[in-house]
Amino acid sequence: MRTRHAVAFVPLAIVSIALADQTGFDEFEPGFLGTTFESGGITFSDNMQFRGEDPLLFAATNCTGTFTGDPAFSPSNTMNSGLWTTGTSAWFVRSHQWIATTGELADHASVELWYDSGADWDGIEVYLEGLVGDNVVVFDSFTHRQTVPKYEHARLEISGVPFERIRFICRGVGPTGDRDGILACFDNVVIEMTACAADFDGDGELTIFDFLAFQNAFDAMDPLADFDGDGELTIFDFLAFQNAFDAGCE
Ligand SMILES: [Ca+2]
Ligand SMILES: [Ca+2]
Ligand SMILES: [Ca+2]
Numbered sequence: 244m245r246t247r248h249a250v251a252f253v254p255l256a257i258v259s260i261a262l263a264d265q266t267g268f269d270e271f272e273p274g275f276l277g278t279t280f281e282s283g284g285i286t287f288s289d290n291m292q293f294r295g296e297d298p299l300l301f302a303a304t305n306c307t308g309t310f311t312g313d314p315a316f317s318p319s320n321t322m323n324s325g326l327w328t329t330g331t332s333a334w335f336v337r338s339h340q341w342i343a344t345t346g347e348l349a350d351h352a353s354v355e356l357w358y359d360s361g362a363d364w365d366g367i368e369v370y371l372e373g374l375v376g377d378n379v380v381v382f383d384s385f386t387h388r389q390t391v392p393k394y395e396h397a398r399l400e401i402s403g404v405p406f407e408r409i410r411f412i413c414r415g416v417g418p419t420g421d422r423d424g425i426l427a428c429f430d431n432v433v434i435e436m437t438a439c440a441a442d443f444d445g446d447g448e449l450t451i452f453d454f455l456a457f458q459n460a461f462d463a464m465d466p467l468a469d470f471d472g473d474g475e476l477t478i479f480d481f482l483a484f485q486n487a488f489d490a491g492c493e
Pocket of ligand 1: 267290319430431
């Protein structure tokens with residue numbers, strides 16, 4: 244039997260065109276996913292149930308017995324922090340924080356979650372943040388409240404400002420002390436760039452001023468000038484910008 248060998252050409256500069264990266268965690272068998280894992284072009288990391296602890300394992304759990312019919316749910320899994328279960332019931336697990344990124348700049352992100360009412364968790368602030376470096380440049384939030392019946396759905400969504408990573412995080416202290424977490428399961432994480440990246444000054448047109456704005460950002464070592472998203476400012480960022488500019492905007 245003949246074996247065919249594919250030859251792959253690696254382009255010098257890999258240019259990221261604006262695409263939505265998203266995952267419903269449904270390609271996995273229920274189980275642990277690692278302390279970091281990739282799904283749908285998104286890499287997840289820094290999972291904690293409690294503030295300051297070492298990163299925990301992410302997990303996928305089959306929730307079809309609980310959420311089937313809920314339009315925010317994609318069968319059959321949700322993502323959980325640190326624990327999973329067999330069967331098809333939702334598993335609300337304490338979550339303090341996780342971080343996700345496509346490795347490229349984005350300006351829109353959303354996540355669906357369902358949370359169980361902890362007996363004394365009222366007042367905890369639950370955030371989805373867009374980060375540049377460690378700075379929060381955009382966020383959405385809601386306040387945890389007692390729920391009847393068992394659980395409540397929430398959607399967190401951020402947009403309008405470029406960011407490198409998203410961070411889900413709970414902050415605050417409940418009535419009985421250190422309670423900066425939520426009993427939750429997550430689904431349908433979307434991270435995307437909706438604006439035209441080459442329109443660097445954001446005026447809706449591609450002009451010489453976008454080159455100047457990019458050049459200035461690069462000179463100022465602004466992370467936004469990391470156009471290829473590799474974490475460094477190099478000649479390849481110029482090439483990526485040039486390519487995106489030549490490709491044009493819709
Ligand atoms: Ca799903
Ligand atoms: Ca422009
Ligand atoms: Ca770069």
